[in-house]
Amino acid sequence: MAKNVFCTRLKKELPGLDAPPFPGARGQEIFEKVSAEAWAAWQDLQTMLINEKHLNMIDKEARKFLAEQRDKFLAGEEVDQAEGYIAPNQES
Numbered sequence: 149m150a151k152n153v154f155c156t157r158l159k160k161e162l163p164g165l166d167a168p169p170f171p172g173a174r175g176q177e178i179f180e181k182v183s184a185e186a187w188a189a190w191q192d193l194q195t196m197l198i199n200e201k202h203l204n205m206i207d208k209e210a211r212k213f214l215a216e217q218r219d220k221f222l223a224g225e226e227v228d229q230a231e232g233y234i235a236p237n238q239e240s
Contacts, residue, residue, distance in 0.1 A: 155183035157222050162186075182222055190221050197228065 153164035162183035168175035169187060178187070194214060197203065203210040213228075221227045 150184060153181060153183055155186050156181045157186035157189075157224055158183055159224070178222065186222065190218060193221060193227065194218065 150163045150166050152161050154160070155162050162185055165179050165182065165184050165187055168179035194217075197214065197217060198205065203214065205211060205214075217227045
């Protein structure tokens with residue numbers, strides 16, 4: 149069962165992740181400070197960025213870009229968006 153955390157993104161107490169999202173200090177920090185809701189929102193944005201910007205995850209620069217965007221997103225800062233992207237639930 150997930151513990152509650154004070155989410156750095158949503159600025160309120162919410163259920164956290166069940167486990168760190170990846171190994172290492174940054175994964176542990178996310179586990180301790182980011183809610184499951186904020187992490188799910190990041191995963192949606194990450195998928196959009198990979199698809200719309202045609203990122204190759206084998207490329208070190210693409211992984212670096214995503215890590216920077218992840219850290220900005222989880223801190224509540226502005227992140228890069230795919231130009232002209234319309235979310236599926238916003239199509240008219």
